[in-house]
Amino acid sequence: MFSPSPLKAALLSSALLLCTAPFPLHASNGNNRNHDNANPRPDLVQEPISHLLQQQQQQQQEQIAISSDDNANCRCIPEDACWPSPSQWSRFNQTVGGRVIATVPLASVCYPEDDLYDETKCAQLRENWHLTATHYLDSASVMNQFFARGPDGGRCDAFVEATSFGQTGEEVGKDDNEKKQKNQEGKRCSIGSNVVYSVNASSSTDFSHTMAFAHRHNIRLVIRNTGHDYLGKSTGFGALALWTHHLKDITFFDFDNTHEAAEQQKSVAYKGKAARLGAGVQVSDAFAAAKAHGLVLHGGNCESVGVVGGYTQGGGHSVLSSALGLGADQVLEWEVVIPPSPATGHAEPRLVTATPFNEYADLYWALSGGGGGTFGAVVSVTVKAWEDFETAGATLMFGAAGLQDRGIFVKGVQAWLEALPGIVDLGAGAIWFLLKDVLAVSPVMAPGVKANELKQAFRPVMDKLDGLGIPYASSFTDFPSFHDAVAAMVAQQNVTDANMGGRLIPRSLVTEKKGAEKLTAALDAIVSADGIVSGISVNIERARKLSKAYPNSVNPLFESAIHIGVFGFPYNHLDFAANIDAQDKITNVFGAALEKLTPGGGAYLNEGDPHQPDWQTTFYGENYDRLLAIKNKYDPEGLLYALTAVGSEQWVQQEDGRLCRA
Numbered sequence: 112m113f114s115p116s117p118l119k120a121a122l123l124s125s126a127l128l129l130c131t132a133p134f135p136l137h138a139s140n141g142n143n144r145n146h147d148n149a150n151p152r153p154d155l156v157q158e159p160i161s162h163l164l165q166q167q168q169q170q171q172q173e174q175i176a177i178s179s180d181d182n183a184n185c186r187c188i189p190e191d192a193c194w195p196s197p198s199q200w201s202r203f204n205q206t207v208g209g210r211v212i213a214t215v216p217l218a219s220v221c222y223p224e225d226d227l228y229d230e231t232k233c234a235q236l237r238e239n240w241h242l243t244a245t246h247y248l249d250s251a252s253v254m255n256q257f258f259a260r261g262p263d264g265g266r267c268d269a270f271v272e273a274t275s276f277g278q279t280g281e282e283v284g285k286d287d288n289e290k291k292q293k294n295q296e297g298k299r300c301s302i303g304s305n306v307v308y309s310v311n312a313s314s315s316t317d318f319s320h321t322m323a324f325a326h327r328h329n330i331r332l333v334i335r336n337t338g339h340d341y342l343g344k345s346t347g348f349g350a351l352a353l354w355t356h357h358l359k360d361i362t363f364f365d366f367d368n369t370h371e372a373a374e375q376q377k378s379v380a381y382k383g384k385a386a387r388l389g390a391g392v393q394v395s396d397a398f399a400a401a402k403a404h405g406l407v408l409h410g411g412n413c414e415s416v417g418v419v420g421g422y423t424q425g426g427g428h429s430v431l432s433s434a435l436g437l438g439a440d441q442v443l444e445w446e447v448v449i450p451p452s453p454a455t456g457h458a459e460p461r462l463v464t465a466t467p468f469n470e471y472a473d474l475y476w477a478l479s480g481g482g483g484g485t486f487g488a489v490v491s492v493t494v495k496a497w498e499d500f501e502t503a504g505a506t507l508m509f510g511a512a513g514l515q516d517r518g519i520f521v522k523g524v525q526a527w528l529e530a531l532p533g534i535v536d537l538g539a540g541a542i543w544f545l546l547k548d549v550l551a552v553s554p555v556m557a558p559g560v561k562a563n564e565l566k567q568a569f570r571p572v573m574d575k576l577d578g579l580g581i582p583y584a585s586s587f588t589d590f591p592s593f594h595d596a597v598a599a600m601v602a603q604q605n606v607t608d609a610n611m612g613g614r615l616i617p618r619s620l621v622t623e624k625k626g627a628e629k630l631t632a633a634l635d636a637i638v639s640a641d642g643i644v645s646g647i648s649v650n651i652e653r654a655r656k657l658s659k660a661y662p663n664s665v666n667p668l669f670e671s672a673i674h675i676g677v678f679g680f681p682y683n684h685l686d687f688a689a690n691i692d693a694q695d696k697i698t699n700v701f702g703a704a705l706e707k708l709t710p711g712g713g714a715y716l717n718e719g720d721p722h723q724p725d726w727q728t729t730f731y732g733e734n735y736d737r738l739l740a741i742k743n744k745y746d747p748e749g750l751l752y753a754l755t756a757v758g759s760e761q762w763v764q765q766e767d768g769r770l771c772r773a
């Protein structure tokens with residue numbers, strides 16, 4: 112029998128720790144930054160505005176303010192004359208109940224030249240860096256550090272060795288003076304492209320005040336929930352963040368919109384249990400609350416991802432997606448603050464409720480799949496809640512170790528791909544990982560299905576593995592409830608420290624022998640270059656029919672996809688140039704190969720290549736033009752910007768970091 116230990120070792124040795132890891136890759140839960148309460152950064156928040164004023168006054172004395180006229184089409188940044196004065200910030204801070212937080216990058220404790228330098232705290236930070244809580248409890252830290260680096264190369268990275276400053280290629284300048292200066296700069300923690308300030312929002316009123324302030328002062332605004340976004344959408348150079356983490360309300364109630372449903376949409380009207388989730392609710396919060404009510408809410412495999420933010424607004428896949436559809440398919444209503452639009456008589460932000468049947472039906476459609484941080488700031492979402500169900504769970508693992516020829520292992524991988532249709536058609540969602548010498552399938556969950564039925568769906572791949580002489584480990588278990596399956600099968604989740612790309616793999620590719628062969632070869636090329644392939648296999652079309660989902664703006668190519676694929680290479684904290692190289696390979700080598708295999712195909716906007724060519728069609732498919740029209744209707748001045756978000760082509764981030772009209 113196959114022993115799982117080589118697999119565990121392989122995964123442990125991989126720096127690419129995907130959130131969907133089948134094993135608890137780091138046993139430590141020693142995050143001693145116990146600040147998940149109303150004041151998450153007590154050390155910094157107690158007198159946030161005084162810190163902020165001090166900083167600003169110093170800046171004003173030291174710097175010659177740059178005339179905003181030079182950058183009239185740009186958002187203001189801190190050194191600009193148009194940046195709010197200390198007293199304006201102070202008044203704003205009062206308006207939002209003293210909830211403005213000045214960003215101090217977490218890793219400032221790791222820089223010897225920094226006032227906050229503390230060797231012990233730095234060691235703790237490094238130890239806990241992989242924990243998602245290290246970042247989502249902070250008002251600014253983003254998990255993909257690629258996007259925290261400033262336009263001038265400034266950064267504040269916990270893993271940079273102080274002794275290495277001035278020695279790596281990127282810090283060394285052309286001549287000695289430049290080198291010396293760079294060396295000095297590198298020794299100090301730089302805020303880089305982290306947001307400058309955040310508002311720790313406690314209500315929709317804070318949302319409106321923050322949006323109004325950013326609009327009035329022409330400041331870049333981002334919405335930050337957990338900081339999970341792989342494409343850096345929850346941070347921005349010189350930006351103010353609306354931080355939603357502490358809006359944790361969850362209410363369950365009976366919902367009925369059958370009377371509102373237009374005649375042609377009666378078939379999808381909903382009468383049943385529902386839950387209203389505040390903007391800061393994470394998967395673990397939603398699951399725990401649903402369990403207490405004997406219900407199930409849709410959520411990803413990573414317990415720390417925010418349900419209401421990027422996940423549901425960007426689509427949102429889970430092991431339930433072959434049975435219940437995507438996260439966006441669960442939405443009944445959005446409560447959202449939309450940006451000011453003076454030209455249409457709306458000088459201030461407005462709180463509206465968007466449903467499939469009211470005057471904001473277009474906004475409902477766009478928010479349900481068109482991407483986070485784009486159309487408005489969502490205060491809460493109302494989603495379908497399902498009665499808890501029995502769930503079958505499965506795992507399968509095999510490796511190349513002990514085989515005479517690695518080619519045999521690769522044939523086993525192909526057998527797995529060919530077995531996928533039978534598995535997902537049963538209503539299962541299957542998460543799996545491919546490394547150079549290991550395939551790990553875990554967890555697979557099939558709501559309302561018995562373990563022996565699920566085992567039958569796995570029979571073709573297991574027979575093939577037997578025929579090839581590949582030893583494997585498998586398990587098939589009946590769980591009395593979905594929550595029991597989650598408790599038994601979903602491991603601790605970590606930050607994905609990786610450069611990433613992604614592709615939707617159409618079902619037609621694996622149902623045809625030649626296609627499956629080519630796909631296997633393309634995936635094998637990635638893992639042979641020490642990358643990792645992962646993702647989730649699903650049947651969205653089936654689920655949407657069964658669950659009667661409302662039409663929404665999720666890329667229609669999800670329906671024909673059998674696999675929502677991601678692939679990546681480890682993020683290098685010490686050598687930034689290595690990340691640029693990795694990104695280049697992702698876009699131009701491995702991503703390009705997958706595109707060639709899937710012409711006219713798409714990718715998941717939340718788990719894709721940040722440098723994706725033709726991102727509008729790849730991420731949004733045929734919906735892009737309609738989404739853009741809705742964006743221009745509700746946010747005509749482009750207050751909400753994020754990389755690869757709808758309408759972001761109307762803006763350019765200049766070399767100096769300024770966000771300017773294209």
Ligand SMILES: Cc1cc2nc3c(=O)[nH]c(=O)nc-3n(C[C@H](O)[C@H](O)[C@H](O)COP(=O)(O)OP(=O)(O)OC[C@H]3O[C@@H](n4cnc5c(N)ncnc54)[C@H](O)[C@@H]3O)c2cc1C
Nearest residue numbers: 130336337338339340344411412417420421428483484489
């Ligand atoms: C470790 C890990 C595991 C993951 N697992 C899964 C998974 O199982 N399934 C899946 O589908 N995806 C998964 N993802 C991808 C995830 O869905 C995206 O990263 C998503 O953007 C996270 O949303 P967030 O709100 O938590 O994060 P953030 O980074 O805080 O925000 C993401 C985006 O949403 C916007 N946003 C946040 N809150 C709001 C709001 N209230 N109103 C409007 N816009 C808002 C932000 O501006 C930003 O554009 C995973 C990502 C990571 C890093």
